[in-house]
């Protein structure tokens with residue numbers, strides 16, 4: 410079995426993730442150019458015509474700006490909630506999308522792609538109807554969790570028993586506070602419907618850790634308010650404080666912002 414995830418780009422400047430469960434192949438968000446997606450898939454030897462669909466987390470441009478192009482090019486269905494669809498269509502965010510490719514999904518209702526189960530779950534973020542995704546396949550579980558203002562009990566329950574997780578490590582609080590962003594932006598990032606900071610993400614990671622959690626990819630790093638080494642160190646310190654050793658008990662990778670992150674399998 411080949412059940413894996415590969416971020417093609419991750420960060421405030423554009424997100425796109427490839428997920429594969431044998432023949433079931435999906436893209437989650439395309440906030441980068443169509444060309445970059447095609448190049449990324451080529452780099453991991455995936456034929457774009459074998460992709461079954463594009464899943465949308467929310468309508469911010471760093472997640473959807475390339476969705477329309479790729480859907481048109483490969484005639485791919487796009488999955489989003491009704492509220493997100495309404496916003497994307499009324500503001501013409503995707504360009505023309507064939508009606509048969511406009512698929513409405515519901516939060517907390519699983520989508521089936523063969524034996525792959527995809528569960529969209531509700532998250533806290535300042536878009537109309539944002540979701541994260543849980544993928545389960547043949548007893549294994551991969552979680553995608555970015556663009557999260559906060560993580561409460563309802564959200565964190567989706568992360569338990571994961572074998573792998575792509576988790577948002579967006580910013581360092583101190584860097585936001587002393588940085589040059591205008592006040593309203595600082596307030597947005599640090600608020601309950603903005604993004605998850607390193608410290609909280611590290612806390613979430615140690616909280617959900619169990620011996621079967623093989624890897625965590627630290628993703629959606631801010632360009633201005635984070636440094637890859639800082640995010641890594643934050644995760645490392647929190648894990649070590651709980652006697653969880655990186656390299657032995659869990660693999661930690663910081664997702665690259667503009668480049669491919671290696672394929673992660675479970």
Ligand SMILES: [Zn+2]
Nearest residue numbers: 467469534556
């Ligand atoms: Zn967003």
Ligand SMILES: [Zn+2]
Nearest residue numbers: 421469471556
């Ligand atoms: Zn985002």
